[in-house]
Amino acid sequence: MAEDVLSQNEIDTLLSAISSGEMDADELKQEETEQQVRVYDFKRALRFSKDQIRNLARIHENFARSLTTYISAQLRTYVDISVASVDQIPYEEFISSIPKMTILNVFSMKPLDGRILMEINPNIAYAMLDRQLGGRGGSINKVDNLTEIESMLMSQLFEKSSTCLYEAWSSIVDIDPILEDFEVNPQFLQLVSPNETVIVVSLNITVGETSGMINLCIPHIILEPIIPKLSLHHWMQSNTHEQDSESYEKISATLEETGIEAKALLGETTISVSQLLHLHKDDVIALDKSINEPLQLQINNQPKFSVQAGKSKNKMAVQVLEEFQGGDNDE
Missing domain, CATH: 2.30.330.10 (SpoA-like)
Known part of the structure; x- marks a missing residue:
């Protein structure tokens, strides 16, 4: 660690101030000690750097675009989805922040260990269901008493969205997302321990005139094997390589078909x-x-x-x- 070097004049001034009583050596030591102490909350362990968070945001911006196209085609109406925020919080805090009765889809992410949770706000979920059944997409919160047919329609809608996850994550790892569980009560789901750090990707979604939120909860255990790939250096290097390869293939294909005299x-x-x-x-x-x-x-x-x-x-x-x-x- 680099240290500041004082000039001879600064050293003389400092010694003079201590000798005259204007400054106290003990107070200087105390201030130095206080500057080295940082408050750390073990319940909110930060396991991801800002660069990694930003790259996760980029990945899920692609996911939001793919999901917009997919849901628009399924519901045949105006749909807009965008990334609102990406945060790392304890799993317990995430569970307490969502409604007591909501739409929960649990996806496995083979070959990665663990599962991710997609939570859809009840208002927007029922608007999507109403649109599927031929309605105008009105929002009526009745998620606590969904019929079997309504539950099946919702689960089928979000089961096919796994393709959007695959496409978004393909830039860093090849996965095979599969919908394993559909639930409405978060208390029945325990993906990880309460204090485990999870990444929460919040998406704003608008279906027709109804707006709501979709939250993706990604446990640390899933991201741990691919954390090095989330670095800015790896991201830029891989993107540049992919762009170069893609450009080379396009140029080569074009040149092969070009006529010459x-x-x-x-x-x-x-x-x-x-x-x-x-x-x-x-x-x-x-x-x-x-x-x-x-x-x-x-x-x-x-x-x-x-x-x-x-x-x-x-x-x-x-x-x-x-x-x-x-x-x-x-x-």
């Missing part, structure tokens, strides 16, 4: 306008190329290869002898 130059000569006007049938024009010399194959009017003329399957053809050397066309 290839022509073999038999020779050249110069004649006057008068000679051109007096040309007749069977006249011979002498070129500057000997019959024993190779011809020049031009690609888009640029010399590229030395070739010799011939036939292939009764068609005029040229055989490439070597790459053309000379002039400014070596490239």
Whole structure:
């Protein structure tokens, strides 16, 4: 750790102040000790850095866009979903912050250990259900007495949203999200211990004229194996590599289908306008190329290869002898 170096004048001034009683050496020691002490709440253990939180936010911004497209298609109405916040809190705090009766979907994330929880606010969940059953998407909170048919329709809707999770997480890890459980009472779910740190991704969702929240609860045990991939360096490196590879493939595919003009130059000569006007049938024009010399194959009017003329399957053809050397066309 770097230390500040005092000049001789500063040292003399400090010693003078201590000698005259203007400053107390014991107070200086106490202040230094107080600056080194930081308050730490073990119930709110912070296991993720700010960079990792930001990268998780980026991942779930992609998830929000995919989920918007999926739910819009399913409900055939206006849907808007966006990331509101990404926080790390104890699991107990998350459970106490959601309604006592709500819509809970539990997804396994193979090959990662553990499960994640998707909580949908009852108002927005019933608006989605009402829209599925042909209504206008009105919000009526009756989640505490859902029928079996209503529960099945809701679970099927969110079961298919696992594809959105797969696409969003594919930038860091390949997963196979599967809906394992559908519940309405959070007290019946115990994903991890109460003090375990979880990431809570809150999404704002609007369905028609109804607005609400969707919360994703991701335990630390799931993210632990992929924490290194959440760093800014890895994120930028992987994204750059993917972009470079994708760009290379697109450019290569485009170039392969691009048409070019290839022509073999038999020779050249110069004649006057008068000679051109007096040309007749069977006249011979002498070129500057000997019959024993190779011809020049031009690609888009640029010399590229030395070739010799011939036939292939009764068609005029040229055989490439070597790459053309000379002039400014070596490239």
